[in-house]
Amino acid sequence: MIKAARKDFDIHKIAESGQCFRFFPNGENAFVLVAFSRILHIAMQEDAVCLDCTEKEFSELWETYFDLSRDYADIRRAVAPEDAFLRAAVQYGEGMRILAQDPWETLISFIISQRKSIPAIKGAIELLCKSCGETLRDGESVFYAFPTAEKVAALSMEELRACALGYRAKYVQGAATMVAEGKIDLDALRTYDDDALLQTLLTIPGVGSKVANCVMLFAYHRLSGFPRDVWINRIIEEEYGGAFPLSRYKGFEGVIQQYMFYYGRSRARGITETA
DNA sequence: TGCCAGGCTTCAC
């Protein structure tokens, strides 16, 4: 069990931020995360974050996954003083962090995400994991690891469609086949610069600008990634008259984007008054 | 019941 000092870390905001779809509520201020074929119990206390892993796992995996070495307060301080919307967004989102997820899982998750709501995305991903992911037991509970590219590529179109993928089934099959056959090496892409990474991701079926930017940001941790979805476009239109001053936040555009997304979406659901 | 969702592909023009 690791008990780390809690600084700028809110597991609710991270779990509900729409960048990862495999956090499961596990009591008050606690979640179970399924990632990298492992189960991680996370509990948040007033001044500490508890993770049920070894020191080795923490330093080799989860510290990076949760981006714990970065000072997000620095980023929030960069917000233009006159930008009332963004100031409110970063204040509301304090505790949010940009995750460094597995590229394969992130790629497929965001191919599935297109024109789906977050609850629907979660449902489809669970069906896919259950259909061919490794069974992971956690006491009385059973979870399923995110399936490998080989497992997904081996599914028939009928089996994929049974995972509520709709028209995205052919994209998932195409992407899985590319990865399984080695036509694209997602691990090797870590060495690419931002533009080469983006251009390579765009060659994958079902991956356009938005999905590619999500994968860059939420898997490869390229903070310059700026996914523009319906929420971000709506915010830019309504709050900035169609022109967001993106160049002001060069190098960490993606973090700003995530604060905007989380605040905008929460506000639309009428739950920001709790902030 | 109808609308919307962390969009992409295809095809005119």
Next chain:
DNA sequence: GTGAAGCATGGC
């Protein structure tokens, strides 16, 4: 290069 149509389905 730009714009519009078409796409499957779950959740609210």
